[in-house]
Amino acid sequence: MVRMRSSAESPAGKPTLVEEAYEALKRAIRTNVFAPGYQGSEQEIALQFGMSRTPVHEAVIRLQEEGLVRVLSRRGVVVCALSPEDMREIYEVVVALEGAAAELIAAQPAEARVPAAEELDAVNARMEAALAAEDLVAWAEADERFHQLLVERSGNARLLRMVGTVMDQSHRARMLTLRLRPKPTLSVQEHRGIVAAIREGQAALAQERAKAHRIRAREQLLPLLRQLGMRHL
Amino acid sequence: MVRMRSSAESPAGKPTLVEEAYEALKRAIRTNVFAPGYQGSEQEIALQFGMSRTPVHEAVIRLQEEGLVRVLSRRGVVVCALSPEDMREIYEVVVALEGAAAELIAAQPAEARVPAAEELDAVNARMEAALAAEDLVAWAEADERFHQLLVERSGNARLLRMVGTVMDQSHRARMLTLRLRPKPTLSVQEHRGIVAAIREGQAALAQERAKAHRIRAREQLLPLLRQLGMRHL
DNA sequence: GCACGCCATCTTCCATACAAGATGGTATGG
DNA sequence: CCATACCATCTTGTATGGAAGATGGCGTGC
Numbered sequence: 029m030v031r032m033r034s035s036a037e038s039p040a041g042k043p044t045l046v047e048e049a050y051e052a053l054k055r056a057i058r059t060n061v062f063a064p065g066y067q068g069s070e071q072e073i074a075l076q077f078g079m080s081r082t083p084v085h086e087a088v089i090r091l092q093e094e095g096l097v098r099v100l101s102r103r104g105v106v107v108c109a110l111s112p113e114d115m116r117e118i119y120e121v122v123v124a125l126e127g128a129a130a131e132l133i134a135a136q137p138a139e140a141r142v143p144a145a146e147e148l149d150a151v152n153a154r155m156e157a158a159l160a161a162e163d164l165v166a167w168a169e170a171d172e173r174f175h176q177l178l179v180e181r182s183g184n185a186r187l188l189r190m191v192g193t194v195m196d197q198s199h200r201a202r203m204l205t206l207r208l209r210p211k212p213t214l215s216v217q218e219h220r221g222i223v224a225a226i227r228e229g230q231a232a233l234a235q236e237r238a239k240a241h242r243i244r245a246r247e248q249l250l251p252l253l254r255q256l257g258m259r260h261l
Numbered sequence: 262m263v264r265m266r267s268s269a270e271s272p273a274g275k276p277t278l279v280e281e282a283y284e285a286l287k288r289a290i291r292t293n294v295f296a297p298g299y300q301g302s303e304q305e306i307a308l309q310f311g312m313s314r315t316p317v318h319e320a321v322i323r324l325q326e327e328g329l330v331r332v333l334s335r336r337g338v339v340v341c342a343l344s345p346e347d348m349r350e351i352y353e354v355v356v357a358l359e360g361a362a363a364e365l366i367a368a369q370p371a372e373a374r375v376p377a378a379e380e381l382d383a384v385n386a387r388m389e390a391a392l393a394a395e396d397l398v399a400w401a402e403a404d405e406r407f408h409q410l411l412v413e414r415s416g417n418a419r420l421l422r423m424v425g426t427v428m429d430q431s432h433r434a435r436m437l438t439l440r441l442r443p444k445p446t447l448s449v450q451e452h453r454g455i456v457a458a459i460r461e462g463q464a465a466l467a468q469e470r471a472k473a474h475r476i477r478a479r480e481q482l483l484p485l486l487r488q489l490g491m492r493h494l
Numbered sequence: 495g496c497a498c499g500c501c502a503t504c505t506t507c508c509a510t511a512c513a514a515g516a517t518g519g520t521a522t523g524g
Numbered sequence: 525c526c527a528t529a530c531c532a533t534c535t536t537g538t539a540t541g542g543a544a545g546a547t548g549g550c551g552t553g554c
Contacts, residue, residue: 042515044334044537069505080539085506086322093326095419101277102506102545117419124361124420128353186328186350187357190423275545277507302535313509318536335515335536 045079049087052077057096057107058199064109064261073105094193109260110201112253118194119246123239125191126175129182130222130238134231136183144181145227151177152219159213168206174219178238201261205252214244278312282320285310290329290340291432297342297494306338327426342493343434345486351427352479356472358424359408362415363455363471367464369416377414378460384410385452392449401439407452411471434494438485447477 053073056062074084088105091097099105110118133141151174158166172195179191218241225234253261286306289295307317321338324330332338343351366374384407391399405428412424451474458467486494 046537071505081506082538082540086319086537089319089322090326093323099506100546102504103547104505117417120361120365120415120417121358121419121423124357125354128357132353182353184350184353186354186427190354194419279507304535314536315508315510319507332536333516335534336517337535 045083046086049077049083050090053087062107064107067104067106069104095197111260118198121194123242125187126242127235127239129179131231131235132182134226134229134234141226145223148177148223156216164206205249209248278316279319282310282316283323286320295340297340300337300339302337328430344493351431354427356475358420359475360468360472362412364464364468365415367459367462367467374459378456381410381456389449397439438482442481
């Protein structure tokens with residue numbers, strides 16, 4: 029889960045109810061407790077969380093800004109469903125932003141980019157281990173961590189936040205198809221290629237490989253979704 | 262001004278007070294009526310807008326999500342100032358996203374990309390005319406329109422929204438330096454190059470030119486800001 | 495049987511009231 | 525004169541009530 033507090037400045041000093049509602053709602057959506065298409069009233073959600081409507085209302089505003097829900101005026105709040113079209117958009121954005129992130133890291137001086145490469149390699153090793161152990165959940169977790177680390181180390185907070193937003197949107201879809209697609213052995217290899225280019229400071233190559241990696245993932249995911257007859261998800 | 266309603270679904274059916282407050286505040290920030298660093302209370306803003314605190318509060322939440330303001334718990338809301346570091350981040354993101362947009366348009370079939378190229382050329386002509394008439398404001402307006410059109414025609418709503426967000430953040434800085442930098446004659450030429458690549462469907466070239474265009478703009482803007490001693494803006 | 499309009503109900507929108515934290519000035523003690 | 529503790533004040537966080545709009549069901553007219 030991508031953590032990024034945008035309101036409270038004190039880290040966990042005293043989480044407000046809004047923050048609680050925001051995190052709880054987001055988690056509920058990510059874990060399909062509130063499935064896409066789910067429609068409920070703020071009152072109802074507030075009751076479940078044991079708070080008044082106000083914090084829920086404000087949390088919903090933030091989630092709407094991030095594209096996770098839509099509030100229909102006087103008709104309730106609905107969890108956004110993703111169409112294959114949405115997935116295309118999301119991947120186009122991720123391809124561009126992660127490509128840029130890889131390029132940025134590779135363009136950093138060696139004393140900055142080499143440690144980053146080390147870290148990335150370490151996470152990649154975790155992925156490999158998880159794959160050997162046939163632990164798909166652990167693999168997915170490490171994979172997510174690898175990609176998050178990639179944008180973190182770009183040194184661009186806005187880029188990090190933007191990628192986080194679209195990845196949150198598409199989290200459900202990736203989880204859904206996790207067990208449906210062939211064993212992701214290619215990913216580890218491709219990650220190694222990205223890291224190698226970063227370590228050597230080959231910015232253009234790092235960008236190209238990062239983009240190609242995500243494009244391939246998309247080419248694998250999109251047909252799967254269509255074939256599942258998933259018009260919305 | 263980049264318009265993008267994210268809440269109300271009926272186009273201007275009946276703007277709510279929240280929407281009013283949101284637009285008014287955003288405009289006030291963009292036009293420097295609320296200058297960076299300005300700190301005020303929601304109550305005070307509500308008074309100016311002739312409404313209660315509630316709609317202002319919700320508008321502020323949205324603006325915070327977009328990075329235009331920060332609400333300090335129980336100390337008021339402050340308009341975000343941009344450091345040169347922020348400008349670097351913003352341009353890195355814009356370079357990546359506009360590059361992707363140009364690439365996406367150029368990759369479209371001819372019957373889609375050629376009309377887009379026509380439109381872009383038309384706007385570019387407006388820029389040229391404004392430049393000949395020494396009308397810098399009209400030039401800036403057309404320039405903004407050109408870049409907005411570029412991401413619009415990419416056919417990716419998320420990309421459009423993201424670029425809009427960061428451009429809103431940096432609007433003030435661009436306006437400030439508008440009269441300080443040399444006459445932007447190069448822009449028209451570079452735009453032509455981008456459009457030509459799009460028209461011919463040369464995706465990689467279109468991307469490259471769009472990126473180079475923004476990179477050059479950044480190289481022109483950043484030293485100017487530093488030289489002005491603008492630590493924040 | 496069908497279409498239309500009315501109305502009860504539910505929902506967000508907005509205003510207001512109160513609670514609790516943060517701040518700055520002032521008074522007090524050294 | 526300086527440091528510290530207190531307190532009045534200001535600000536957001538949260539709860540709640542009323543207003544207005546949207547919806548769906550029911551009844552009425554044809």
